[in-house]
Amino acid sequence: MIVVFLGPPGAGKGTQAKLLSQRLGFLHLSTGDILREAVKKQTPLGIKAKEYMDRGELVPDNLIIALIEEYLPKEGGVILDGFPRTIAQAEALENMLSAKSKKVSKVLLFDSPDEVIIDRLSGRRVCSNCGAVYHIKYNPPKKEGVCDLCGGSLVQREDDKEEVIKNRLEVYKRQTQPLIDFYKKKGIIYRLDATKSVEELFAEVEGIIKDGG
Template sequence: MILILLGAPGVGKGTQGVLISKEYNIPQISTGDILRKEVKEQTELGKKAKAYMDKGELVPDDIIIDMMEKRIKQEDCKNGFILDGFPRTTAQAKAFDEMLQKNGLNLDKVLLIDVPEEEIISRLTGRRVCESCGAVYHIKYNPPKEDGVCDKCGGKLIQRDDDKEEVVRNRLEVYKKSTMPLIYYYKNSGKLVVVDGMGEIEEIFERVKEVLK
């Protein structure tokens, strides 16, 4: 089973990806992880990618696709895999489709986890992190016993800069601009399934399993 997870920041893609991976025994592949691994191991592809990263530029699609191809040929991918954070553009999606075809593989489903924008803003802006031990809280869903103080170590809870409202709204705008064309692309190919991302983690996962039957 080959799956792609789509959804705005804060919809819970990562969490659902972990659950899908466990349930169906397929690895969750993140391009960020592959990139870091190739760079760390100083492979040919890693060196090429690092040259762009060092200049603060995006790593070109063909390098990313080559890394992907290398990764999906590994033993743990023989039953399939889930992609999270890739493809990001229609050009990447087309290149990925071609690469799968070349390897005799086929994309099964693209799961779009859908959560209303105001709910995403509430989820992300309510997040608080302990600056000492890194524990994560939420002022509404998982508040600390004492306001602003970490239950675990007594450290101070802070709001990360990328969780501030204006930054969150900006991240959502960027997401919409870049991902909307991708959503239409997969919708047209008949692969897209929208999953309601509201409710408890387990409830959402039940919906995901329904779709994957």
């Protein structure tokens, strides 16, 4: 089964993907992770992708599709997270899967109001040493600005600043609405309320995945 996760940054897609991996054995394919790994391993595709990344350009669709194809297992469940982002990518994905007698089974849309996303992301703090993640409101460290685990200093990532988040949300909406319509026409999109607790949301995700319809 191939499942696509759609939703704005900070909607909890990564957390849910992790849970699906742990509990149901799904492979979580995040385009960001795949790109970083391919670049690190210096695979032929990784070297090509790095040329674009170094110039600050978007990696072309055909390269991303080739990378997905390289990492796609022959059997088992797969979550595509962060891909497709555009209609062109969705169509290219369809063609690639069709050649393997596969298809996207379900698309889960994680829906959350902008103010909730902004609150979640702008309050996030990351340890500059070990990478542990905190939230000033929902998961604060014992001592302000200091990591509980290693004593490293906590920082706010540039893309977690409010103005940047607002811009990311605008870009997401522009890119994703046509994609939502594309999958709606196919009757395979499921809308989820991403403001629910992690466990409540996972219960819904699991129900949709296990439902054969």
